[in-house]
Amino acid sequence: MAATRQWQLASRPVGEPTHDNFELVTVDRPEPGPGEVLVKTLYQSVDPYMRGRMRDAESYAEPWDVGDPMKASVVGEVLESEAETFEPGDIVTGDLLWAEHAVADADELQRVDPDLGPISTAVGVLGMPGVTAYWGLRDICDPAPGDTVFVSAAAGAVGSVVGQLAQLSGARVVGTAGSDAKVEWLTEDLGFDAAINYKTEDDLYGAVAEACPNGIDAYFDNVGGEITDAVWMQLNEFSRVAVCGQIALYNETEVPMGPRKLTTLIETRATVEGFLVSDYQNRWGDALRRLSQFIQQGDLEYRENVVEGFENAPDAFLGLFEGENIGKQLVKVGEREH
Amino acid sequence: MAATRQWQLASRPVGEPTHDNFELVTVDRPEPGPGEVLVKTLYQSVDPYMRGRMRDAESYAEPWDVGDPMKASVVGEVLESEAETFEPGDIVTGDLLWAEHAVADADELQRVDPDLGPISTAVGVLGMPGVTAYWGLRDICDPAPGDTVFVSAAAGAVGSVVGQLAQLSGARVVGTAGSDAKVEWLTEDLGFDAAINYKTEDDLYGAVAEACPNGIDAYFDNVGGEITDAVWMQLNEFSRVAVCGQIALYNETEVPMGPRKLTTLIETRATVEGFLVSDYQNRWGDALRRLSQFIQQGDLEYRENVVEGFENAPDAFLGLFEGENIGKQLVKVGEREH
CATH class of the missing domain: 3.90.180.10 (Medium-chain alcohol dehydrogenases, catalytic domain)
Structure with missing residues (x-):
């Protein structure tokens, strides 16, 4: 056998x-x-x-x-x-x-x-990560021209699609990544308006604020932890947060602690929504068709x-x-x- | 003069x-x-x-x-x-x-x-607190028969209206309050299904879980802090959280810390939304008319x-x-x- x-x-x-x-x-x-x-x-x-x-x-x-x-x-x-x-x-x-x-x-x-x-x-890009990016962004972040969209783990399988789709919606796009090579890919190749190397940035709060002078209208959160803390500080009124992943926390052995920030949601009337791509089974094909179209048009790199x-x-x-x-x-x- | x-x-x-x-x-x-x-x-x-x-x-x-x-x-x-x-x-x-x-x-x-x-x-009840309860509950918590609705500061001006309106929607209602007299008012007079005295309860997490055997479908959060931590542990799939107030945090001199719980939102696909009653100016009269009707019908005590x-x-x-x-x-x- x-x-x-x-x-x-x-x-x-x-x-x-x-x-x-x-x-x-x-x-x-x-x-x-x-x-x-x-x-x-x-x-x-x-x-x-x-x-x-x-x-x-x-x-x-x-x-x-x-x-x-x-x-x-x-x-x-x-x-x-x-x-x-x-x-x-x-x-x-x-x-x-x-x-x-x-x-x-x-x-x-x-x-x-x-x-x-x-x-x-x-x-x-034409599977689970791409569909995750497509529906999480479309359904929850709902980007529009003039918005600033922030995405963490922006050079990852999901984040890189999120950022480019947000650009196609006419939004300004800013993200975080963990190396200078990634930051360069995001800003030079993908056309992100700004990107932050969170590993070498001493003042994450200040860097996010500086990269988003008009605040943040939508946040696609792949990471959690301190990056998310910094982003929430810049949320605009009626902003939308899609919680897709919290990779910064997955290896914690104790319950991870952080600043309590729900008061921010009252001040901004922001909405924070968790989602799983498995809930989009019936719209999977729609996403693949669009993603494929954008790739063929040269609008979506991966x-x-x-x-x-x-x-x-x-x-x-x-x-x-x-x-x-x-x-x-x-x-x-x-x-x-x- | x-x-x-x-x-x-x-x-x-x-x-x-x-x-x-x-x-x-x-x-x-x-x-x-x-x-x-x-x-x-x-x-x-x-x-x-x-x-x-x-x-x-x-x-x-x-x-x-x-x-x-x-x-x-x-x-x-x-x-x-x-x-x-x-x-x-x-x-x-x-x-x-x-x-x-x-x-x-x-x-x-x-x-x-x-x-x-x-x-x-x-x-x-026919002013800002009543309208806050009415639209926060209706617009965000969206209670339905069979749901469990949780409200913190349940004996307060807002919370007591939230709980009764949730009951009128057919939901099971559970809340927290800070004295036995309040708990008695909630359960004996207002007909809450359960109420927890958070000041005397040693195991808040356990008490919330016990009071909500079918989990929590909607949470009207007036308080924040540890009560909110305990409630989030019991959130059901596709549950809704209205963030109205965070009184437990308002007097903190340092940034208050707590467990990071956004992963819960992914697992449950819950939505957390902050709101201000001032955004409901154009629907203020609708709320007052209904609240007044419920009071006159004997359905709403205050x-x-x-x-x-x-x-x-x-x-x-x-x-x-x-x-x-x-x-x-x-x-x-x-x-x-x-």
């Missing part, structure tokens, strides 16, 4: 995840049953939300069990099919495993349209940070918390066979 | 306000110019938001100047009129002064309709805590921060002359 490899959760992290939390295990390659297909992983996604699933606590995501393979969005190739809807060679995406091969119910896979873009984008080799998947994941990735963080797992 | 008395801001409080911050001053009674009226104060309101105006900091309310008379909502009697719209003996309400008499532009006064209720209610004597106005105000008032805190300043 053929073998395959998968990454299993070896232990739950305390604070920052480490390599000890992951174990690479060789197992029998599974065989598809009726209605199922065998998928070979070509690209595997790593995402900040996965940190929550490594935790044994109630969250919007079911926690992973220790000793089980971990889950991930994957772009893969159908190798064997016991379903009428797919045949070998088809490129699909779905929520599969940190694994070189996995079996999935055909109903839970989506066909990837290579005309929309490179297939890797199906877990990036970058992918591809780590080569399945054995390096934990490195790719851990790098998310170091702010290493510009754009979408991916693992190149295998090559197409057909 | 006739004299009158007014309370002036003697100094800005540091932390909790004290009597030293107020000075009772006798001044010449002002005379109305063209288009103005002289109003004798019958009832003066004291409200938590006034703490913000004693501060020399940017807020939604202009700070008061040291040495100036302080401002307040007042129910008064027109003694002299140089305006066509009012004549002596008319009962009016408006934003006047902590003063026995004041002159106001006739355009800035509203006539009080005694058929709606006792005239004192024009600064209470209480007023009337401190007698203008010289005791600071005591009435300071009592707000001790949680002394059940219902609307008022000062009885003078008697009608006509």
